[in-house]
Amino acid sequence: DAKTTQPPSMDCAEGRAANLPCNHSTISGNEYVYWYRQIHSQGPQYIIHGLKNNETNEMASLIITEDRKSSTLILPHATLRDTAVYYCIVRRGGGYQKVTFGIGTKLQVIP
């Protein structure tokens, strides 16, 4: 599976959009980009995933660059409850594989 690079920490003002970047320059054509988040002392929570098109759900939007080497998770109106560690991972679609999580980005939403 391709590796990902994320900034270790970010701050965002409450009510503003939080844009979390992720680099995955070695991503393969059949690998999806997944985002999870982990609120303190809880298990990680699935947010969104995509292959090459931008995706949106009730939680967030995922923007993937045309060359697929990077992506951005957007939380449109960050709240204090969005303070968490955000993980970007890449994994193949179909079949089965071990999933590798990095250290993630610690997002602090500031009142």
Added chain:
Amino acid sequence: KAGVTQTPRYLIKTRGQQVTLSCSPISGHRSVSWYQQTPGQGLQFLFEYFSETQRNKGNFPGRFSGRQFSNSRSEMNVSTLELGDSALYLCASSWTGSEEQYFGPGTRLTVT
């Protein structure tokens, strides 16, 4: 639908002992993965089970083992506990292992 459940939630053991942790996946999910989370190493993959068979294994010593039952419930066992085994152990389930995973709350193991 009930989420992934893990028992116990907290556990304190002594060096040299062994421990068994349990995970019940979401109903219908057949893939169960286990992860170890420590402050310094982040989330590290332990192993994945599907239909009672281990399909993938991470880079952990043989002291770490697991199994899956016919109802998809899974257990992991750590023998001869070391201080460094203190961690949050997370279990995640999915339909077949190729989709998004749903995590349980974890078991916090402390080895003294």
